[in-house]
Amino acid sequence: MPELTRPADLALTLPARAESVTVARQALSGIADAMGWDGTFLADLKIAVSEACSNVVMHAYEGGDGPIELTGWVEGDAITFVVTDRGTGISPRLQTRGAGLGLGLPLMAALADEVEVRSAPGGPTEVRMTFRAPEPGEA
Amino acid sequence: MSGGGVVLRVASGPIADAVVRRVVGAVGAQAELPIDRLQDAGLVTDAILDHLDRDHVEMRIGAGDLGLELAVGPLAGGEAARIIDRSRMPDLGSIIERLADRVWVERSEPDEFLCVEVHRIAHA
Numbered sequence: 001m002p003e004l005t006r007p008a009d010l011a012l013t014l015p016a017r018a019e020s021v022t023v024a025r026q027a028l029s030g031i032a033d034a035m036g037w038d039g040t041f042l043a044d045l046k047i048a049v050s051e052a053c054s055n056v057v058m059h060a061y062e063g064g065d066g067p068i069e070l071t072g073w074v075e076g077d078a079i080t081f082v083v084t085d086r087g088t089g090i091s092p093r094l095q096t097r098g099a100g101l102g103l104g105l106p107l108m109a110a111l112a113d114e115v116e117v118r119s120a121p122g123g124p125t126e127v128r129m130t131f132r133a134p135e136p137g138e139a
Numbered sequence: 140m141s142g143g144g145v146v147l148r149v150a151s152g153p154i155a156d157a158v159v160r161r162v163v164g165a166v167g168a169q170a171e172l173p174i175d176r177l178q179d180a181g182l183v184t185d186a187i188l189d190h191l192d193r194d195h196v197e198m199r200i201g202a203g204d205l206g207l208e209l210a211v212g213p214l215a216g217g218e219a220a221r222i223i224d225r226s227r228m229p230d231l232g233s234i235i236e237r238l239a240d241r242v243w244v245e246r247s248e249p250d251e252f253l254c255v256e257v258h259r260i261a262h263a
Contacts, residue, residue, distance in 0.1 A: 009195075010149045010154070011148040012147050013147075015144075015145075022169075023165045026162055026164065027162050029157075030157035030158035030159070031158060033157040034156070034158075
């Protein structure tokens with residue numbers, strides 16, 4: 001089975017626009033094709049990473065332009081994705097009204113084995129998600 | 140090349156083949172390429188990947204005024220011409236030049252980029 005053996009072996013920088021989420025999902029599908037992942041595991045990856053990318057699109061730049069940075073790598077049986085923006089921190093998002101149901105982070109936490117959110121005040125936000133790949137034959 | 144595209148860096152091998160092909164397809168769809176031109180873009184991408192002698196693939200992929208735009212690199216001097224040459228087939232010439240509408244090398248010393256456009260409407 002091929003492996004992404006070094007940090008940031010996949011690095012994707014996308015404009016923070018809605019259509020970029022589709023591109024990110026296609027990149028995940030490509031990794032899954034090569035790794036032999038499908039079904040529930042691939043669906044979980046795509047939903048969680050889509051949520052993180054959608055958060056950047058909706059909240060990071062307050063209508064302005066900026067990048068979504070998606071990096072990924074495999075270590076053993078785990079794959080880690082990091083979604084980063086160059087926005088101004090996560091705190092103002094909590095005050096945003098009508099911009100979503102607020103389910104993104106709980107959903108990511110439910111789907112990934114580990115989730116970590118780092119956001120310096122006034123600085124970029126990083127969402128790091130680690131997923132453990134199922135053993136062959138495991139549901 | 141127009142700004143605002145997708146910048147992709149991925150380790151060479153089966154993962155790069157699958158990821159690049161899918162990302163090119165997604166951006167090509169955003170560029171409103173018809174199905175036959177999406178297939179051409181996929182074949183051009185495969186030809187580039189097949190002849191790229193590196194441990195990673197780095198490219199910018201964007202939707203331009205006329206269609207899909209790719210810039211592969213940074214590459215070492217002369218590498219872009221080598222990729223085009225290696226994609227030559229008997230009686231057909233370079234697959235890249237045959238299927239793409241525009242192919243050129245952009246130099247930014249000491250590096251260069253292999254740039255390709257696949258338009259919505261193929262050149263005659």
